Amino acid sequence: MNLLLLFVPVSLxxxxVVHAPPLWVFITSTLAVVPLADWLRKATEHVAHHAGPTIGGLLNVTFGNLAELIIAIFVLIEGQQAVVKAQITGSLIGNALLGLGLAIVVGSFGRHKQTFSRENAGQLSGMLFLLVVALLLPAFFDYTERLPGFTPSDAAERARLNDALSLGVAVVLIAVYLLNLVYTLVTHRDVFALDGGEEMHGRPWPLARALAVLVGGTALIALESEMLSGALEATSSTLGLSPFFLGIIVLAVVGNFAEYLGATYFARKGQIGLAVSIAVGATVQVALLTAPLLVLISHLLGKPMNLIFTSPLELVAIVAVALIVTAVTKDGETTWFEGVMLIAVYILLAIAFYFVTPHEAPDHRTGAVLAPPAVTQRA
Incomplete structure (x- = not known):
């Protein structure tokens, strides 16, 4: 992982200096974000060690998706709202399917099965179905408003209603997220305490060092994200891939790679309960905190984004996450084949997203039809 830090100076x-083609800037910036996100995770853990269990848990869950949030903000600044929403979908399916699947498979080597708290799994499953309702509701509302007899005569009015609904959903989701923190870290901390806890590599860092790494890592990720987002459109044209695919697969995996490593590491050590909490908890965090924050931030930036996922494939992916993760974790135990099933579902969705061809869509603000990007995505 530390060897990938070489891509930080290379990308800069x-x-x-060289003013290289955008493709090379995109590749090196993407690879540079991966180790920086891992160092950000380590720094957060060490700060949490000094802050105590309750504040520490709050820091861990709050800063867990910071790298992804920073990337998404810079993509928003570029006016690529559809790519940001694709990144949100990609994070949901990546954490819950790819991240958890890899953790289960790697953790199952040499073990017949692994067990974990059914109470914790049950709560996470309930949160998954909450996010399904929250993310599907705006899409169905938009569809209803387009039906004959329901469609407002003015497209701008429909956009205003979609914005208002998305903002309302965002506020509710953030409130639920905060209440969930109180529930799991304060009032029911004994119920959701994980057996064995989370071990720290080596001796704890001094608080000053941990804070310095946290601040420096955040600044570098912001710089790399700015370069990455600036090269996104040119890279998609060069590779013949849509920005949508790069957002839902590449950017989502890069922003959450640290969670994949963490979940796999603890599963290998026999702490599958912690691995499940990391993978599924990161999924819940994306839906309840990262996505709503991006909606609010987009309005502050003057680049308004709603929570309407118009692609049926995205809606299918969101529902699939809740169904299959609940099916795998409901009994409080896992085997290697269940991990294979999770990874298989992710690969199937990735293949479908690869063959998606960008199509004409109404502009979010005016309702005017935009020309599709000059990208055809076919083998």
Missing amino acids: VLEY
Whole structure:
């Protein structure tokens, strides 16, 4: 992982000294974000060690998706709201399917099965179905408003209603997220305490060092994210891939790679309960905190984004996450084949997203039809 830090200076040289083609800037910036996100995770853990269990748990869950949030903000600044929503979908399916699937498979080597708290799994499953309702509701509302007899005569009015609904949903989701923190970290901490706890590599860092790494890592991720987002459109044209696919697969995996490593590491050590909490908890965090925050931030930036996922494939993916993760975790035990099933569902969805061809869509603000991007995505 630390070897990938070499891509930080390489990407900066390519962007600001050599002025290399956007494709190389995109690749090196993407690879640079991966180790930086891991160091951000480590720094957060060490700060949490000094802050105590309750505040520490709050720090861990709050800053767990910071790298992804930063990437999404810079993509928003570029006006790529559809890519940000694709990144949200990609994070949901990546954490719950790819991240958890890899953790279960790796953790099952040499073990017949692994067991974990059914209470914790049950709560996470309930949260998954909450996010399904929250993310499907705006899409069905938009569809209803387009039906004959229900459609407002003015497209701008329909956009205003969609914005208002998305903002309302965002506020409710953030409130639920905060109440969930109180529930799991304060009032029912004994119920959701994980057996064995989370071990820290080596001695705890001094608080000053941990804070310095946290601040420095955040600044570098912001810089790399700015270069990455600036090269996104040109990279998609060069590779013949849509920005949608890059957002839902590449950016989502990069932003959450640290969670994949963490979940796999603890599963290998026999702490599958912690691995499930990391993978599924990160999924819940994306839906209840990251996505709503991006809606609010987009309005502050003057680049308004709603929570309407118009692609049926995205809606299918969101529902699939809740169904299969609940089916795998409801009995409080896992086997390697269940991990294979999770990974298989992720691969199937990735293949479907690869063959998606961008199509004409109404502009979010005016209702005017936009021309599709000059990208055809076919083998």
